[in-house]
Amino acid sequence: MTAPKRKTRANGEGTIYQRRDGRWEAAGYVLAADGSRKRVRVYGTTRKNAADRLAEKITDSNRGLPVATADSTVGIYLTYWLGSVAVHRLRENTHTRYATCIRLYLKPGLGTKKLSRLTTRDVRTFLDRLRTTCQCCAQELDAAKHQCCAVDECCDKRLSPLTVTYVHSVLKSALEHAVREDELPRNVARNVKTTAPRPRRFQPLTATEARQLLQAASDDRLHALYELALRTGLRKGELLGLHWEDLDLDSGTASIHRSLQRTRTGGLTTLHTKTRASERRIALPTECINSLKRHRERQEEERNATKVGWKDSGLIFTTPTGGPLDPANMTRRFGRLLDRAGLRRIRFHDLRHSTATLLLEQGVDLVVIKELLGHAHIGVTAGVYAHVRLRLQRQAIDTLNDALGQADDGPADSPATAVVR
Known part of the structure; x- marks a missing residue:
C-alpha cells in the first residue's frame, strides 16, 4: 500500500500553520518598502483567514506595491504608510502637512528604530526631546547664514506644544495602521499621554x-x-x-x-x-x-x-x-x-468666531450654532466658545444675586405653592 501523496503548496503560497495559542500564522515573501524582498507574517483565527490575509499581501506585492514589515525601520514604514495608505485617505493639503511632519521630526528622531522594537519609552523620550531641543540647532537652519546657532549663540527656538501634539498624532495614526495590518501587537504611541495644548486665544469682534x-x-x-x-x-x-x-x-x-x-x-x-x-x-x-x-x-x-x-x-x-x-x-x-x-x-477665520460669539451672547441655543457653523460634534462648539459661556454664566449669577438681594415687602411664596423647574 502506497503512502498518501503529501499535498504540496503552490509556488508563492507561503507557509501556514497553527500556533500553540490556537491562532493560525501565515508567512511568505513580499516586496518590502525599501525595495528588497522580505518575509512577512500575518495571523488569523482560522486557516482560511490567515491564508486570505497573506494572499492579499502577496497580490499587492506582485502588483509592485510595497508591503511594510515589522522588520522595517520606523522611517521606512512611515514612507510606506504615507505613500501607500495615507495618500488615499487624506486631503492633499493634510497629506502635505503629514509629509513635512515626518520629514522634519519623525524620521530624524525615530527613523532608525526597528518598528517591531519601538517602545512607549522611545516615543516618550522622543517627544520630550522635541519639546526641549532648539530646532535651529537640530535642523541646522542657520548654517547657511553663519549666524545664531551656527556661531554658538543658540536662539532656543523650540516647537510649540500644539506642534508637538500634532507630531504625536501623526505617529499614532501611522502605528494604528500597523496594528490593523497585524504588524504590531499594540500602538505604543497611544500609551504616551501628552498634555493637551491650551486653545489659541482669539479676540472676536464686538x-x-x-x-x-x-x-x-x-x-x-x-x-x-x-x-x-x-x-x-x-x-x-x-x-x-x-x-x-x-x-x-x-x-x-x-x-x-x-x-x-x-x-x-x-x-x-x-x-x-x-x-x-x-x-x-x-x-x-x-x-x-x-x-x-x-x-x-x-x-x-x-x-x-x-x-x-x-x-x-x-x-x-x-x-x-x-x-x-x-x-x-x-x-x-x-x-x-x-x-x-x-x-x-x-485673522479672517476670527470672523467665524465673532459670529458664534455674538450669537451666544444673544442667547441663541448652542445646537443651532453648531448646525450653522457645521461642527461635527457639539463638544467642539462648546469647547471653542467656553469663555463666552463662562461670561454668560457670570451674568446669570449676577442677575440672580440682584434678585435675591432685593427687598420684597409683599407676601412671600409659601413652600407648598412655589414652583421649581
Whole structure:
C-alpha cells in the first residue's frame, strides 16, 4: 500500500500553520518598502483567514506595491504608510502637512528604530526631546547664514506644544495602521499621554466693531462676502467655493458642500467640505440676500465689460475677470479692509468666531450654532466658545444675586405653592 501523496503548496503560497495559542500564522515573501524582498507574517483565527490575509499581501506585492514589515525601520514604514495608505485617505493639503511632519521630526528622531522594537519609552523620550531641543540647532537652519546657532549663540527656538501634539498624532495614526495590518501587537504611541495644548486665544469682534467693519466694506466689490462671513460664520474656503447654483435667493437658503483650496499639485481646486458635518443647508439673513442680489448685478456688469476675457467659473466671488479668488490674496485684502476700518488686526477665520460669539451672547441655543457653523460634534462648539459661556454664566449669577438681594415687602411664596423647574 502506497503512502498518501503529501499535498504540496503552490509556488508563492507561503507557509501556514497553527500556533500553540490556537491562532493560525501565515508567512511568505513580499516586496518590502525599501525595495528588497522580505518575509512577512500575518495571523488569523482560522486557516482560511490567515491564508486570505497573506494572499492579499502577496497580490499587492506582485502588483509592485510595497508591503511594510515589522522588520522595517520606523522611517521606512512611515514612507510606506504615507505613500501607500495615507495618500488615499487624506486631503492633499493634510497629506502635505503629514509629509513635512515626518520629514522634519519623525524620521530624524525615530527613523532608525526597528518598528517591531519601538517602545512607549522611545516615543516618550522622543517627544520630550522635541519639546526641549532648539530646532535651529537640530535642523541646522542657520548654517547657511553663519549666524545664531551656527556661531554658538543658540536662539532656543523650540516647537510649540500644539506642534508637538500634532507630531504625536501623526505617529499614532501611522502605528494604528500597523496594528490593523497585524504588524504590531499594540500602538505604543497611544500609551504616551501628552498634555493637551491650551486653545489659541482669539479676540472676536464686538458688535460695535462688526458694524464698523461692514460700514467700511460697504463700497467694496466683495461687500457681500464680508456680510456672509459675519452673519453666517462660513469658513473662508466655503465662501470662496460658493457657486450661484448653491443659492436659492427666493427661499433664502444656501447649500454648503464644497470649499476652494490651493493645493500643491492642482493649484486652486474645489474640494469637498472639511468634514461630512460641514455639508449643510443654512438660512440666509435678509441683509445677505439683498447684498448678494447687488453683487450679482455688479458681476454681470464686469462680465459685460470684460467680454472675451471673462472666465465663466460659476463662482459667486471672483476676480474682476471671473476667475477664482486665491485664499492668500483674500487674506491680504482683508488686512487692508481692517486698516481702512481702523480696527485691530485679526485673522479672517476670527470672523467665524465673532459670529458664534455674538450669537451666544444673544442667547441663541448652542445646537443651532453648531448646525450653522457645521461642527461635527457639539463638544467642539462648546469647547471653542467656553469663555463666552463662562461670561454668560457670570451674568446669570449676577442677575440672580440682584434678585435675591432685593427687598420684597409683599407676601412671600409659601413652600407648598412655589414652583421649581
